[in-house]
Amino acid sequence: MKRLLAVLPLLLALLGPAPARAATVTHYTGTLADGATWIADVPAGWHGTLILFSHGFGTLTAADAPSPAAGQALLDRGYALAGSSYDPHGSLWALESAARDQFATLAAVERIIGPARVTIAYGQSMGGLVSTQEAEHPRGGLDAAVSTCGLLGGGIDLNNYQLDGEYALSRLLAPDQDIPLVNYASPADGAAAASRLVAVAAAARETAAGRARVALGTALLNMPTWSAAQATPPADAAGIAQAQYDWFAAAAPFIMPARYFIELSAGGNASWNTGVDYAALVARSPYREMVVTLYRAAGLDLRADLADLTRHASVRADRAAVADLTRSSTVTGRLGVPMLTMHTIYDQLAPVEFENRYAAQARTGLLRRSYVARRGHCAFTTSEQIAAIQAAEHRVRTGRWDDTATTAGLQRAALDLNLGDSPAFTDFRPGPLVSHRRTDKL
Template identity: 55%
Template sequence: MPTRLHRTIPARPARRRSRTLATLATAVVLALTTPAAAHADSAAPAAQRLTGTLADGGTWIADVPADWNGTLLLFSHGFGPTVAQNAPSAGARTALLAEGYALAGSSYDPNGSMWALNSAERDQFATLDAVTAKIGEPTRTLAVGQSMGGLVNAQLARDGAGRVDGALGLCGLVAGATDLDNYQLDAEYTLARLLLPGQDIGLVRFGSAADAATTAQRLTEAVTAAQATPAGRARVALAAAFLNLPAWAPGQDRPAPDDWQGQEEQQYAWFAQGILSFVEGGRYAIEQSAGGNTSWNRGVDYGALLTGSVHAPRVRALYRAAGLDLHAELRTLTAGATITADPAAVRAAARTSSAGQGLAVPLLDVHTVADNLVPVEQENRFADRVRASGDGPLLRQAYVERQGHCAFTTAETVAAVHAVEHRVATGHWDAAATPSALQKAALALGLDGSAYTPYRPAELTVGRGR
């Protein structure tokens, strides 16, 4: 393959290596079936597979088609086993290789936590260096990240001037680890305090993955029992509001705007599918990565927190129907909120597990409107930070009318890549990232459908400073 040499990129200084963390004894994984999963890797066009090992023991892979179009996509994978990946799905990999894109990605450091933010950005830049040393300098490099990798991707978009030209985030956890842990703590605390009063339920500072799994099991069993009564359902709805949990579950029709019972039932469906196992497993991994507890609720006014939630009308209606005193229970939550964070862990998470957020290159973020693991409201929080940094014109956000985490079709993903490439090539977004343009472009691919839609997320319910 001919070598492409278009510009010389100065070497980025190596970042201080984080201390090695014990490998998780138990991995909590939710199997999430997306429309793109129907395509098998074996169907991908012939491509040269390259592999390598990084300084921290991480591995990287790259696939380079024979008719490479000159664009390299650097993919950051989500939370889970630290195994090298270079595409968000098998279907996307097949389609992107067919269009001539080269794909690369790393595992991150395999010796640490699955919350691999201590190493991910460093390893992605190192992968870029290793791949370009073998195939030559790309015409352009686009960063792509999914879920936790969407946070890594936002960091690459912040720090990647001269290394990446544009970025695409898919279902990205762009609010960062501290916001994530805090709103999840509010929900866990509500369940423990109201459904298991007087019981000692460990919510933070897990000593092991088994401890986290025990908490998840106890809380899930409490939610299941509570769902049998009107009072229990009201309290489940309150916790779901603090969790920013969508009221639209997979395989179900979206409830009517005033169908409070139907909405709560669909929120309960997320709990029944095991979301708390993922939440607690993720908390353990973040604590291991940051070196302690990054969340707190001391000083949180739970009445004020609910007032700011888009889910508040449902909660109030269900409490009235159950004959419960919502204000009294909110006061109980506020009075009992005594959990404090470990300051060093909060500082560590701010360094490694937040996007900041300025932008050095254009970024398009795409999210489903009903994401159970990374609420779409994170996009609002993130956009506020980008605008505050003065980089708002570089950011575009688009939404897909579908339930589930990272539940994108291949067509939606490829159309989003094209939109970012348009911005890089022309220097202008024009209308490329609008819902109508993305929808038209995705359908024109003739792949597996699309559901881009105009949408504006609500504010993230978290009750801590921005």
């Protein structure tokens, strides 16, 4: 028996941490003044930290965790969860009500369970923009934020970078087809335009000239450089162009109909390309060399195509819509609480270049950025999500980031959770978001 007791610690160390026990959870629901619904889940052993979760675009159903697996893992570790649907009577682009409804949800939940000792906003995709807005205007009820796969350029930059890429494809590949790019009357209009544009690009790729022009458009769309069809990340221009095309073909049927909902929220089209110098955009693009290489191989004059794009750019914004979207759907970088961002480096819907844009705005020690070497939008493991939350929690409790928000610190924390889901934090430096425009230059 003594010998068994002596080796028991060694056996336990070899086996690793014991799995967390399933938490006994109390589920709460409610309705806010604007009709938004909220839910909350509180474990019996709640340790005082509450996660205020902001869901992404595409639903107006209340959610309080990024996935069932992540929600259960957080509950098992003593976190309380809460989140709202946002206003169900508005647009799926719910920025008019989202932050307001989230703070109202926090207040409603705390009236029932008591004040949280630490409250962390956690958002993904459009919800990552929401959690960033909350971090910039914390209203005294928020201690930190984690923005994942966030649309950190805001709604105007989102529509403008998409317009630039779609316009380049339409103008250079099908100038006589008049494919509509803005002012959709319905999501179906956007879907029909996407179908036409993808078909045009697919046909164009049959020739070297077409492949070069498609590469220009998908570069302006900031599409990822490693697609699901490729075994390893390509390093050559043709491989990168193939990856960006693959992602464009998959993403266009989503991003073009989604524009309808942003226009619905803003009351009109809030994107424009009048006055845009497309040669200047490409000169700043992180994908410039790929485009130059393919144009040279095809014997095309890149300067002539860029001049053509600049000369024919004619999409004008509705000034009232720009003002509305600026108010509801942009960020400033003026953080009121610490915030950690997390982004996959191959994201087809929220380009990793958004991180560069927000960092240039913020310029503050309150912000830390992290990256995951994986393909896809919001394609995070549960261990990566919990590690990010723990880093933000550490910052709140100690007043310091220390090494918790470094690549090595996050990777170590994710592995220590022992969830077996292969976390992949990596060092990365994103290129610039070249399609940002100043609204005062309209």
